[in-house]
Amino acid sequence: MDYTKPSNTPTLENFWMPFTANRQFKAAPRLLASASGMYYTDVDGNTVLDGTAGLWCVNAGHGRKRIADAVERQLRTLDFAPTFQMGHPIAFDFAEKLGRIVPGGVAAELDRVFFTGSGSESVDTALKIAIAYQRAIGQGTRSRIIGREKGYHGVGFGGISVGGLVNNRRVFPQIPADHMRHTLDIERNAFSKGLPAHGLELAEDLERLVQLHGPETIAAVIVEPMSGSAGVILPPKGYLERIRAISQKYGILLIFDEVITGFGRLGTPFATDYFGVVPDLVTTAKGLTNGAIPMGAVFASRKVYDGLMNGPENAIELFHGYTYSGHPVASAAGIATLEIYAEENLLTRAAGLAETWQEALHSLKDHPHVVDVRNLGLVGAIELSPRDGAPGTRAYDVFVDCFKKGLLIRVTGDVIALSPPLIIEKEQIETIVSMIGDALKRVA
Numbered sequence: 001m002d003y004t005k006p007s008n009t010p011t012l013e014n015f016w017m018p019f020t021a022n023r024q025f026k027a028a029p030r031l032l033a034s035a036s037g038m039y040y041t042d043v044d045g046n047t048v049l050d051g052t053a054g055l056w057c058v059n060a061g062h063g064r065k066r067i068a069d070a071v072e073r074q075l076r077t078l079d080f081a082p083t084f085q086m087g088h089p090i091a092f093d094f095a096e097k098l099g100r101i102v103p104g105g106v107a108a109e110l111d112r113v114f115f116t117g118s119g120s121e122s123v124d125t126a127l128k129i130a131i132a133y134q135r136a137i138g139q140g141t142r143s144r145i146i147g148r149e150k151g152y153h154g155v156g157f158g159g160i161s162v163g164g165l166v167n168n169r170r171v172f173p174q175i176p177a178d179h180m181r182h183t184l185d186i187e188r189n190a191f192s193k194g195l196p197a198h199g200l201e202l203a204e205d206l207e208r209l210v211q212l213h214g215p216e217t218i219a220a221v222i223v224e225p226m227s228g229s230a231g232v233i234l235p236p237k238g239y240l241e242r243i244r245a246i247s248q249k250y251g252i253l254l255i256f257d258e259v260i261t262g263f264g265r266l267g268t269p270f271a272t273d274y275f276g277v278v279p280d281l282v283t284t285a286k287g288l289t290n291g292a293i294p295m296g297a298v299f300a301s302r303k304v305y306d307g308l309m310n311g312p313e314n315a316i317e318l319f320h321g322y323t324y325s326g327h328p329v330a331s332a333a334g335i336a337t338l339e340i341y342a343e344e345n346l347l348t349r350a351a352g353l354a355e356t357w358q359e360a361l362h363s364l365k366d367h368p369h370v371v372d373v374r375n376l377g378l379v380g381a382i383e384l385s386p387r388d389g390a391p392g393t394r395a396y397d398v399f400v401d402c403f404k405k406g407l408l409i410r411v412t413g414d415v416i417a418l419s420p421p422l423i424i425e426k427e428q429i430e431t432i433v434s435m436i437g438d439a440l441k442r443v444a
């Protein structure tokens with residue numbers, strides 16, 4: 001079947017769609033058929049400008065030939081090989097190349113790489129590494145993890161436990177965790193450009209939770225340096241530095257979840273570099289392979305890795321791993337992606353566009369329903385006032401309206417979240433903003 005032919009649509013019943021209102025969607029589907037550069041084409045042949053890098057992942061833009069060629073070559077050479085008590089060169093090669101662009105720079109020593117298949121797997125891997133490390137160094141009572149309200153750390157049982165989005169948690173059992181307050185404060189920080197000025201004191205929640213539970217019960221604290229999925233929530237100035245200081249004081253490992261911020265989103269290779277705050281573990285996925293092949297990676301510090309490399313040499317040090325950890329085809333996609341990032345300076349390109357992006361987004365300040373605009377690097381959020389008794393429906397209507405006119409945005413609650421591919425040009429930034437502006441005027 002050629003889905004790029006106009007109106008060539010599949011049967012919709014069987015695919016149980018993730019994070020989707022299945023019945024609503026299947027009654028009025030939006031189907032993308034192909035993609036190139038900054039644009040998708042839908043099954044009816046309409047062009048759709050990608051304002052979200054797919055799902056925060058296609059950082060180098062769509063349809064990169066270099067990645068396709070590398071994947072094809074690898075599939076023909078070695079389609080799959082195990083990495084349990086076995087190995088293949090390309091996974092080691094990829095880890096070594098990642099070790100050169102490591103979060104925090106080479107001096108941070110975050111260059112021990114554990115491969116996973118997704119962001120959720122990276123998060124659960126990092127949580128398990130943290131707990132196992134504490135036990136390995138004689139701190140076996142440390143099994144609790146501290147997360148944050150409104151945090152999103154994927155959908156594994158570990159990730160939902162430390163996450164703070166109620167709909168993802170309410171019907172599932174959880175591992176021991178507690179939560180700091182989130183840092184969204186529209187009353188004090190509305191329309192901040194870049195990092196908000198107010199809220200540093202919220203970092204003291206970590207100190208409070210340490211006092212509540214006892215430091216000897218806490219293995220790690222995990223935060224997104226910038227929360228994406230909850231609607232782009234930024235850390236107040238000095239906040240991450242303070243979290244680092246408190247975690248260090250009590251022997252608590254710090255995990256940065258960089259599944260969104262990793263690979264250039266803020267104008268530096270990682271948020272770790274942007275903030276100059278170095279954690280003990282960094283979770284990544286998405287931009288790792290430009291979204292082309294599923295893969296995630298956890299960067300661990302040498303301290304954490306070495307802490308677990310004890311006991312007899314024939315003993316497995318960490319009873320954890322996935323069939324697809326270090327998958328050869330994903331590794332090939334990842335290496336090709338890193339080459340593109342390096343050749344086109346994409347890991348720092350957002351820095352040069354950040355001000356244009358910021359001014360363009362903030363030009364929407366006085367449009368109907370807008371209660372806040374937030375931005376950092378090439379990430380943006382436009383928060384709308386909710387309709388009485390129907391939260392989320394206004395932003396959803398803007399999303400549908402934009403899609404019909406040829407722009408893909410993402411909405412979460414009443415927040416429009418934007419994260420275009422890092423190859424975006426200034427004219428395309430203007431197009432995104434003017435299309436959203438028009439939609440805001442149309443939607444009641």
Ligand SMILES: Cc1ncc(COP(=O)(O)O)c(C=O)c1O
Pocket residue numbers: 118119120121123152153154155224228229257258259260285286
């Ligand atoms: C910060 C963060 N962590 C984890 C995840 C989960 O990643 P995945 O959907 O690949 O499992 C996401 C996904 O958006 C994310 O934003």
